[in-house]
Amino acid sequence: MVRSYRSFAAVFAFPLLIVASAADAQSMRGKNQASDAALAARQECFREAQARFPGPGGEISVQKQRETAYRGCAQRKGVRP
Numbered sequence: 001m002v003r004s005y006r007s008f009a010a011v012f013a014f015p016l017l018i019v020a021s022a023a024d025a026q027s028m029r030g031k032n033q034a035s036d037a038a039l040a041a042r043q044e045c046f047r048e049a050q051a052r053f054p055g056p057g058g059e060i061s062v063q064k065q066r067e068t069a070y071r072g073c074a075q076r077k078g079v080r081p
Contacts, residue, residue, distance in 0.1 A: 038079050045073035045081075 049069040055062045074081040 041077040041079045045070050
């Protein structure tokens, strides 16, 4: 009788394992796409800030202006700066 329960459990456990791993893979794809989009938005904001306020980065006034431009762009795109 115990043997029949083991085979019964094995028959149903294997498909459940496959379904669970497929759902986990789908979840990871969604997370990776979201993080890729956030990274792309940050890079675009960085380039935009550099283009709007060119010049040597050592000057405090230029750094503050770039920071403000980057922060505004990130907020418009819905990304944490």
